[in-house]
Structures are given as structure tokens and as C-alpha cells.
Amino acid sequence: MSLSPDQTATFIRLLREHETQLIVYVRALMPSLSEAEDVIQETRIRLWEQFEQFEPGSNFGAWACTIARYFVMTHYTKQGRDRLRFSSEAMERIAAEVDRASQVTDARIEVLPKCISELSESNKQLLAMCYSGNHQIQEVAKLLDRTVNATYLALSRIRRSLRSCVERRIA
Structure with missing residues (x-):
């Protein structure tokens, strides 16, 4: 896959904007920091590989968390730790809460310079x-x-x- 320079810049910007959301989401699902870091890295790679399929204007953070959720489920299945795995419904709730919290944080960051002024x-x-x-x-x-x-x-x-x-x- 080869992205144009504009697509590459867009990917980097979107990943940077939503990286905290992705990390918070994965860490909420995985208590082990090292395992979470592995899943986050795998997710970043997959996001890059599939970025041409991303619809511009849609929610990049939600898309990233959806991909991460599959990596988390795959990780737990491979580890044979199904009893510790969250249900799909629980993962959806966590994703929704991370998205909501991210939107609130984004709004706060947006108005902070106005308040400082x-x-x-x-x-x-x-x-x-x-x-x-x-x-x-x-x-x-x-x-x-x-x-x-x-x-x-x-x-x-x-x-x-x-x-x-x-x-x-x-x-």
C-alpha cells in the first residue's frame, strides 16, 4: 500500500489527535501494560495498512478503537484467557465512554486559549x-x-x- 503525501499527513494528524483515546481504550480492556502496548502497536500498524479504507469525515477515534477491540479479543483468545475477556457489549460501552470523554476533552482544549486570553x-x-x-x-x-x-x-x-x-x- 502506498499513501500519497497528503494521505500520509492526514493519517499522522488523525492518529496524533486520537492517540490518547486509543491508549485509554486499550488500557481499559487490558490490565497488563506490556500486553496493552503490544496491542496498541499492532493497532497502529493495522490503521496504517487500512487507512485507504477509512472514510474521510467519519470518526477516526471510533474506527481506531474498533480495530483495537479486535486485537484485544484476538490477544485474549490466543492467550487462552477467555474467562478474563470482556463481552462485546462491555467493549462497546467502554468504547462509547472513551469517545464521550474524548469529545469533552477536545471541547475543553478548544476553549482553553480563549479563557487564557x-x-x-x-x-x-x-x-x-x-x-x-x-x-x-x-x-x-x-x-x-x-x-x-x-x-x-x-x-x-x-x-x-x-x-x-x-x-x-x-x-
């Missing part, structure tokens, strides 16, 4: 300093001439404000 400049600066990965909280506090506790309290208030803003916007 509503913050005061000093609060934006504090967030940038703390979450850019360049400074530890002690360094930020020193740079802003604050105590570490005051810096933590300010961050806590900012996070509460952002959470409230996000929840209000997606309600």
Missing part, C-alpha cells in the same frame, strides 16, 4: 513562566519577588478561574 497580563505571565518548562516554581517566585506559597496560591486561583471559564463555555 481573558486573564490579566500578570496572570498570563505567571502561567507562561510556570508552564513553559523553563523554570521551577521556586525560580518563578524569586523572579516575581513573591514567596513560593504566594506563587502556588496565585496559580491555584488562576487554575480555578480557567476551570470555571472552560466549564461555562462548554456548558
Whole structure:
């Protein structure tokens, strides 16, 4: 199979967008981390191999989880651990819940920049300093001439404000 550069870029983008959903789904079905990682890798390969069959505009995450479900069932059958395998109905419920949670997360991520833009400049600066990965909280506090506790309290208030803003916007 040979995908065009555009198809390859689309596949990579979709896989990146839905990777967490896929991982959460498989991990919900498989308690063993190493076995789950194997199934996730097999699923990624199959998604790539069958990407030409994917209908653009449909739900990539649901498609990926469906393929993963077959790999999970195959894995348990090969291992002879049928007594530990979830029923198809249970797997469908888990897939639906992972999809719902993924949609909520996507909505939150979408509105978060809008909520951040509503913050005061000093609060934006504090967030940038703390979450850019360049400074530890002690360094930020020193740079802003604050105590570490005051810096933590300010961050806590900012996070509460952002959470409230996000929840209000997606309600």
C-alpha cells in the first residue's frame, strides 16, 4: 500500500489527535501494560495498512478503537484467557465512554486559549513562566519577588478561574 503525501499527513494528524483515546481504550480492556502496548502497536500498524479504507469525515477515534477491540479479543483468545475477556457489549460501552470523554476533552482544549486570553497580563505571565518548562516554581517566585506559597496560591486561583471559564463555555 502506498499513501500519497497528503494521505500520509492526514493519517499522522488523525492518529496524533486520537492517540490518547486509543491508549485509554486499550488500557481499559487490558490490565497488563506490556500486553496493552503490544496491542496498541499492532493497532497502529493495522490503521496504517487500512487507512485507504477509512472514510474521510467519519470518526477516526471510533474506527481506531474498533480495530483495537479486535486485537484485544484476538490477544485474549490466543492467550487462552477467555474467562478474563470482556463481552462485546462491555467493549462497546467502554468504547462509547472513551469517545464521550474524548469529545469533552477536545471541547475543553478548544476553549482553553480563549479563557487564557481573558486573564490579566500578570496572570498570563505567571502561567507562561510556570508552564513553559523553563523554570521551577521556586525560580518563578524569586523572579516575581513573591514567596513560593504566594506563587502556588496565585496559580491555584488562576487554575480555578480557567476551570470555571472552560466549564461555562462548554456548558
